[in-house]
Amino acid sequence: MNRNGWICIIASLLVLLGGTVGVVKIHNDxxxxxxxxxxxxxPTADSNAAATDKTLKDIIFATQKLVVMIETDNGLMGSGFLYNDQGDLITNGHVVIGAHTVKVRTADARELEGTVIGIGTDLDVAVVRVPELSGMKPLAMETEHVGEIGDEVIAIGSPLGYQNTVTTGIISGVGRVLDIDPYSYKDMYQISAPIAHGNSGGPLVDRETGEVIGINSAGAEQGAIGFSLPIGQVMSLVEGWSASPMTELPHNIAMDSDVFQEGSVGDxxxxxxxxxxxxxxxxxxxxxxxxxxxxxxxxxxxxxxxxxxxxxxxxxxxxxxxxxxxxxxxxxxxxxxxxxxxxxxxxxxxxxxxxxxxxxxxxxxxxxxxxxxxxxxxxxxx
Structure with missing residues (x-):
């Protein structure tokens, strides 16, 4: 068959394929x-938006399974996430202040007991070990890359007790410094996703990669502003506790709940x-x-x-x-x-x-x- 014959066949096939594609328009009152x-x-807007939504949903679904709600006997509440295959959860130190054991609620509705194996006195971070979670594939950590203004992020936690709540936003500021006794926060990410009571300790996830880049730690008293601690700041400390758990937790940590309470300023x-x-x-x-x-x-x-x-x-x-x-x-x-x-x-x-x-x-x-x-x-x- 000559070249012109092949061109005609290919053109005919393209026309046939194009004719099989329909567009359905839905108009609601x-x-x-x-x-x-x-x-x-x-709603869905177009095929490109649908593909983007699917990617977002995949990241959210994969992350939510490894995010937990943490409760203590003294009434504190927060979030945490699985970071290794030993069943160790990263959370904020202020979430588990004064507690040796905590109640952990998983995404599949299990209620487990966790043991605090490390808590910071300067950095607001802690590690809780839950033996029943060992062997599970943890979330991926991004410790090298530093987030930039405009990066899209996802915050997951349990604000006001609503477990596995997802909030999306962007990094709206970097290098923020906060002093909330007894902790000092340096080089914090400021995010447009609000951090409410119970969000503390949950992961801040990169929208493109699905990797954890921070720990959601604080929220402004007014306005939809949150602050997240870059994960790279705490990984050496966290990994040290996992390898060698604290034999005795520090007793000199205290936080005024009227100033800072599970991720929000104010009651x-x-x-x-x-x-x-x-x-x-x-x-x-x-x-x-x-x-x-x-x-x-x-x-x-x-x-x-x-x-x-x-x-x-x-x-x-x-x-x-x-x-x-x-x-x-x-x-x-x-x-x-x-x-x-x-x-x-x-x-x-x-x-x-x-x-x-x-x-x-x-x-x-x-x-x-x-x-x-x-x-x-x-x-x-x-």
């Missing part, structure tokens, strides 16, 4: 969705928790974790909205940004949270920004804080 169904959404109030729950709901949807977002709503809401309806209702919105949020605490351990948001919605094949006002009722259900109800309306644009 957002105002109806806000009134009758879910209030927020995270955690019911107002803080209600605000965080709504923000956390948005973050879960924006990261595409519809199952987790659905678990945050109350039983009455669930009874009127199936998971399939809940998820489907969010496929027309790419991202939601909170512009303003107000919490009114009521007497019966409930709160009304009013948020003004901007939603990026798909309209006629393009995304447009639409403002909404959404109102939630937040309260306890079976000792868990839930979004009991919610409603929303579009704000008319002038």
């Amino acid at each position: 957002v105002p109806n969705r806000l009134t009758n169904g879910p209030l927020l959404a995270q 955690v109030t019911f107002e803080d928790m209600a605000s965080y729950l709504v923000t956390h709901f948005y973050d879960s949807l924006n990261s595409g974790d519809y199952v987790y977002a659905y678990s945050l709503i109350g039983s009455t809401w669930i009874a009127s909205t199936s998971y399939e309806t809940f998820r489907e209702g969010y496929l027309g919105t790419r991202n939601i940004t909170i512009e303003d949020l107000n919490v009114e605490v009521q007497e019966d351990e409930r709160a009304v949270v009013t948020a003004y948001i901007t939603a990026q919605e798909r309209v006629d094949g393009a995304f447009v920004d639409t403002p909404y006002k959404v109102v939630y009722t937040v309260g306890y259900e079976n000792d868990q804080l839930k979004l009991l109800s919610g409603k929303g309306q579009r704000i008319a644009q002038k």
Whole structure:
């Protein structure tokens, strides 16, 4: 067959292949969705975005399995992560101050006992050994590379007791210095992912590689700002404790909980928790974790909205940004949270920004804080 004949055949095959590719367009009525169904959404935008989301989800899934929640008998709570195959967890020193043994809750709902085998007196780091976790493949540590401003990161922990919570952001500052007695923090990463009560000790993960680059250690009293201790600062100390555990833990470590408490500056109030729950709901949807977002709503809401309806209702919105949020605490351990948001919605094949006002009722259900109800309306644009 001559050259022109081959060209014709190849061209014909390309046409046939191209003809098998279809595009399905889904257009949702957002105002109806806000009134009758879910209030927020995270859809797929295009094939490139879908591929990026898949990579993010793979990193999150692989990391979450090796992140635990840590609780002590004296009421402290934080997070930790598996760093070697001996069952050793890295966490912050202030998470386990005063404790020799701790309760460890794993991602698969096991409750294990861990022993503190090392704790820093100057550096805010500790190691907890859990024999039942030995033999497991640990998270990869990046000790050589230094993060830079603009690097995308993932923070995983248990803020306010919500285990395996994921928050994404960027490194927004480097070289930060903090002094929170008795610890001094140097060359800290400042991150846009907020660090709340219970996040301390969890890993800061590089968005591209999935490797741990820091330990989430502190949060600002105001604003969505967190601080993470670079993992390279502590690895020699951590590995020393793993090779030769402390025979006696230091007794001269104390921390004023009014100044620094499990990763946040200041006391955690019911107002803080209600605000965080709504923000956390948005973050879960924006990261595409519809199952987790659905678990945050109350039983009455669930009874009127199936998971399939809940998820489907969010496929027309790419991202939601909170512009303003107000919490009114009521007497019966409930709160009304009013948020003004901007939603990026798909309209006629393009995304447009639409403002909404959404109102939630937040309260306890079976000792868990839930979004009991919610409603929303579009704000008319002038």
